[in-house]
Amino acid sequence: SEKAFVMIKPDGVRRGLIGKIVNRFEEKGLTLAWAEMMNVSRETAETHYGHLRDKPFFGELVDYITSGPVFAMIVEGRGAVKNARSLIGPTDPAAAPPGTIRGDYGLDVEENVIHGSDSPDNATREIALFFNRM
Ligand code: GTP
Ligand code: MG
Known part of the structure; x- marks a missing residue:
């Protein structure tokens, strides 16, 4: 079934929100297929947000995403991408x-x-970028 890449950003991890946020996806009926706590390199952050390279906040955005560990997930289920975005x-x-x-x-x-x-x-691109797997 469909897979979405979902990442709790460093502020969410710092504030202790992992459990509450994972719970939202599980309550909806989506499945946590894979998850990893990881530090994002500047190179990965710049690739992930490459479409925003010309924005005035790009440098700030890369600083933010690399400011501490993220909790990166593959969320799986029917309409996983649309359903995750609406949650x-x-x-x-x-x-x-x-x-x-x-x-x-x-x-x-x-x-x-x-x-x-x-x-x-x-989702396919992001899963490959962050996990090097599909
Ligand atoms: P993502 O799920 O993180 O991709 O967010 P999105 O798809 O809702 O928004 P978009 O892809 O347009 O922007 C990516 C990320 O850039 C956002 O989630 C924010 O973290 C950041 N961002 C967007 N707009 C601004 C802004 O005006 N200022 C700053 N500092 N960051 C922004
Ligand atoms: Mg986006």
Whole structure:
């Protein structure tokens, strides 16, 4: 079945939110197929966010993602990519509704707690980039 790459960002890990966040995916009916606590290299962060290279916040974004360990996951199940994105909520936690992960656990876009792949193709790319496996 479909796989999504989901990553609890360093702020989420620092704040002790791993268990609560994993629980959201499990309650929804998605399966945790693989997970690893890891430090992201600058090179991996720059590749992962390559589409944002020209944004003024790119340097800050790479600093943020490399500021401490992340909890990287493969979440599996029917419609895993779309379902994970809807659990996660909009990019800016200030605009994300309560009930979404960003809406419940974040305050502003600089530290928005979690990443989820935006398409099945990007999920495949991200799983290869972070885990070197599929
Ligand atoms: P991801 O799931 O992390 O890819 O988020 P997204 O798909 O909802 O948003 P997008 O891919 O456009 O942006 C990637 C990440 O860049 C966001 O999750 C934020 O961490 C960061 N980001 C986006 N906009 C801003 C911004 O205006 N300022 C800062 N500092 N970071 C931003
Ligand atoms: Mg994105």
